[in-house]
Amino acid sequence: MSYPKKASRLGTRAARVLALVLVVVLTPLAPAPASEDAPPAAAALEGTTWRLVSLPGHDAAFVAAVPDGVTLQFAAGALQVFAGCNRLRGGYTIDGDRVTFGPMAGTLMACPPPLGDVEKAVTRALTGTQRFTVGGDELTLVSATNDALRFAKVPPPQLDGTSWTVTGFNNGRQAVVSALTGTTLTLAFRDGRVSGFAGCNEFHGTYTRDGDRLAIGRLATTRKACAGEGVMAQEQQLVAALESVTTWAIDRGMLDLHRADGERALTAERSASAPGS
Numbered sequence: 001m002s003y004p005k006k007a008s009r010l011g012t013r014a015a016r017v018l019a020l021v022l023v024v025v026l027t028p029l030a031p032a033p034a035s036e037d038a039p040p041a042a043a044a045l046e047g048t049t050w051r052l053v054s055l056p057g058h059d060a061a062f063v064a065a066v067p068d069g070v071t072l073q074f075a076a077g078a079l080q081v082f083a084g085c086n087r088l089r090g091g092y093t094i095d096g097d098r099v100t101f102g103p104m105a106g107t108l109m110a111c112p113p114p115l116g117d118v119e120k121a122v123t124r125a126l127t128g129t130q131r132f133t134v135g136g137d138e139l140t141l142v143s144a145t146n147d148a149l150r151f152a153k154v155p156p157p158q159l160d161g162t163s164w165t166v167t168g169f170n171n172g173r174q175a176v177v178s179a180l181t182g183t184t185l186t187l188a189f190r191d192g193r194v195s196g197f198a199g200c201n202e203f204h205g206t207y208t209r210d211g212d213r214l215a216i217g218r219l220a221t222t223r224k225a226c227a228g229e230g231v232m233a234q235e236q237q238l239v240a241a242l243e244s245v246t247t248w249a250i251d252r253g254m255l256d257l258h259r260a261d262g263e264r265a266l267t268a269e270r271s272a273s274a275p276g277s
Contacts, residue, residue: 042094044134046074050151053138055121057147062121065114068252070122072151079104081126082252083119085111090126099141100129125149157250159209163188164255164268166196170241176264180234187242187255187268194219194242198235200226203242214248214257241265 052070055063063070066084073080074092081088081104090104104123111119126149130141137153166185168176179185183199194216195204205219219239226232246260255268 042074045094045099045132045139046076049073049154050139051154052122053150053152055125055149056143058121062114062118065118069154070118071154072126079126081106081122083122084115085109085119088123097131097133098129099132101126159189159214159248159250160192161190162250162255163271165271166238166266166268167254168264168267169238170244170259170263170265171237172240174263176267180228180230182228183231183234185234185238186271187266198238200224200228200231200235203239209248212247212249214245216242216245219243238266 050072052063052072054060070083071081077091077093079090079092079101081090086107086109088104088106091102093100093102104126110116125143125147126141128144130143132142133140139151139153141149141151164187166179166187168178169185171177179199185197185199187194187196189207192206192208193204194207195202197203198221201222201224203219203221206217208215219242221235221239242257242265244259245257245265247258249256253270255266255270256264257266259265
């Protein structure tokens with residue numbers, strides 16, 4: 001009889017239809033194209049130093065009590081905060097336009113008022129999950145209670161055209177030491193050339209920079225002999241420290257140079273003008 005065959009064909013056809021329906025139902029829809037109103041990417045938040053402009057519950061004078069400003073830096077899940085006295089570190093995660101702050105820890109300096117008060121207020125404000133928006137050079141963090149912290153983008157530091165007074169240098173024996181009493185060590189960067197004063201002689205050479213990478217070429221010095229104890233040895237150590245530099249950073253008016261092994265090579269404070277530069 002032909003009925004079983006028809007039933008078989010009908011059954012097969014029904015199975016195919018059912019399978020097609022299951023594929024349509026179970027296959028996830030392709031994501032919709034991102035709109036112009038999509039939440040800002042983590043890249044808009046990270047890789048920038050942000051300076052606090054306003055803090056909920058406090059006036060502008062309270063925020064301005066920190067001379068160089070309260071700053072935040074977001075970098076691949078690691079948060080760094082300077083809130084007037086101590087340097088604080090913590091973690092964070094980003095989900096769309098939400099950032100969730102983890103607990104923070106840092107140095108334990110006793111902070112006199114008003115710096116200590118600002119630090120406590122900032123630490124309390126940077127907790128939990130907050131919505132963030134980045135527009136132009138402004139960052140806004142909004143808490144669950146709709147309190148808004150506002151920050152302004154800090155322009156990236158510039159090395160070229162700067163002059164410095166050295167506060168410490170690596171003596172080649174795994175120690176960063178200060179200049180000998182009675183000597184001033186200086187450093188200046190201009191148009192690809194580095195120059196300065198090493199306590200007895202002037203020096204000069206070339207440098208190249210790529211992002212935070214810095215290479216200082218072999219330095220030439222004048223050839224005056226100085227009789228002060230340790231002055232000539234200091235000069236040799238300073239030159240060697242400079243020639244070992246591989247990275248640079250400027251933070252709150254301080255220059256920080258490091259070697260390839262991570263050891264600090266030199267620190268310096270900004271100066272308007274420097275002898276020998």
